[in-house]
Amino acid sequence: MDIKELSGLLQQNGIVGAGGAGFPTYAKLDERAETIILDCAECEPLLKLHRQLLEKYAQEIIETLHMIGQVVNAKELIIGIKRTYTGAIDALNEVIEDYPEVRLGLLDEVYPAGDEVVLIYEVIGKRVRPGGLPIESGVTVFNVETVYNVYRALNENTPVIDKLVSVTAEVEHPVTVRVPIGTTIEETVKRAGSVTTKNPVYFIGGPMMGFIGRGSQPVTKTTNAVLVLPREHFIIQKNKGNSSIDLKRAAASCCQCSMCTDLCPRYLLGHPIEPHLFMRAATCKDIQKPDIFIDTMFCSSCGLCELYSCMQGLSPRSLMTKYKAGLKESGVRPPQGIAAKPIGIEREYRKVPMQRLMARLDLTRYDKEAPLDESEVPVRKVKILLSQHIGTPATAVVKPGEKVSKGQMIAEPGKGLSVGIHASIDGTVCTVNKKYITIETKEGRAGNE
Template identity: 40%
Template structure:
């Protein structure tokens, strides 16, 4: 079996983003292979933990993937302040004579955005609506590469996830959990919450999924792409900003938008040369256009949803990102760019947002640099495994209710002629529920033969 086939069989997907199937990404040739160790979102600590703990495994995977994609240049990007992580990685690189360069970035947001990173390293702008491969680059994050190592060296499927549990918990820490573990069990592993009532962000404070209702929190589980759980008060600024209705957002835009253009001037995609993405024009159209088919709304497809426009730039507290998300879904049409030559904005270098300043703007400074307790591994008796944890078609169910499955056994496969990823059981036990959306497995339920 080829290395690509092993990666596909193991169900490896992008661990730090939207979950693009890794075997498909590595099926192309590229001049650059870029490793993303910048941990884009504020507060998060999972990737730093992985770089400290599994530097040898990650760099061995990097070395193999570089051969697969035929990369001439292998660049490991991480923040300059990650001194301990850099020391671990350099030691392994030098011991093995790996041909890997380190690219040290300042601490700004969104340093870990893959298109920003590609621009910083190569000087090339990924086209509007495009992917790094179009400028000769393939990008993977460290969590993905750790899973690649386990796939190609140990024949292990993706069954576990390392997750940071942070903010309003008694014992902030990194936990290792089976895929499908409930968010509540992760919170308990971090000593429980310090609050009686709280909201949960799965992911980072800028781009993560906000859960406020108790029922939503109780139903939430860890997937292949979930890297962090942040527990915050329900009245916290970030949580409240994400709970607005579109009607409320539109009314605010009509009443309060001052057309200062700060949302556009700080937009990281606009700054690297995506001139057609102008959030201030979208906000103007939202307030005054009567039809939703206005051409300007189609440019919302170019938004990376980083949140700078609404959580940092706008002096009036408006929400261009949520508006873009709304029109992305409403106008499900790929934007066709007319730009032939991309020119970064003259101020691109000077409008990078310092991470500590961004954290302060979010009113999260009290959680910055939390001291972590020792990592723990959680063993659970029950998991709920979604069949759509990746970009593409949901995996095709291949088990049935009442069946016994073993940890690492495939329970859903890539659909024929579709983009997708295999899904595996993360514990041994009995399938107590199986449908096209999810598989629930109980470790204690008896199998009746």
């Protein structure tokens, strides 16, 4: 199989990064990739699905990683995994001896080990240039579930029709479940038993980079977790912040201690991002050095500055995110050709331990087993978004009233960077518009009549 053939299969089967922004996987196949890294850092607190998947399907995942490596002629394949994930490591050690180009890249239990710029430096010592892409350094990164989805597409003829989601925190039985794409968050949470708090809030994704969601919104190809949290929890209150108030608080309270910069993972790798200087310039409306604002585009939005570093409880990440959005809307792009500064010896002593982070966020009490349960989840209705990835939305190829089968393509890749979308259940198409397609089973339609 060559790159063109594999690329076409991945695009048609709708495979994108199973987390983060959902970058289409076919577009990451590149012969410049001398090294492929499998990301099993499980970057965010409380998330466990990647290590669980790797422990159960080590053979299938490494076999697929090996195949991808052969297609792009990669020289080495490295599994970036935290040394504390002993179950997954044991499973891998039983497999990798058959693949001489595969090795483990053991990581410390720190945050954000899964940020691909940090991950690449930790496992092979290469630095991605500020604003650059990993492939420029001869590296490609895939996460565990993405590679498993490639395996299913090639060996089981199964496109991306479902998603593994960890449901944890204030639930009776924390669990990692496989649900059809388009299942509501509320229905997904029910798989974890009763909710154990009044007025629960659904926090979608990890606690550091996730967002407050709604029970009615659908699971997508990038939905990794749902944290059910009390409304008064620190993370929920922080995410409800008002940028205007945040700016005024910063003007009154920021003492320029520079802790936000001192612990910034990208700054520690020499990237030109200094949150404390931004806070000073933004609060004082000082535009004498515009680069301070433009450099916010190098922020990875990991959230350490506002959820861990700042002793005043200020919000550098949120304010920088707003400025970044404004710059992009104005057509400003990240500056190119900026050289990274030397890495200081202090970097090793400024890594944030995961246990300390969870304690700071009041999450330690929720750090429980969430066992993998892949039993089929019956769903009567799904709402499948046509844009679940970076790039152009897929284009619907079905009409209301049409009967579809699970796995059938219901939206073909759009022009440009795009992938196909498939029916996640058997049923009848009810709604088709530019944003989504809904499908209902016979039971679901009968219940609505």
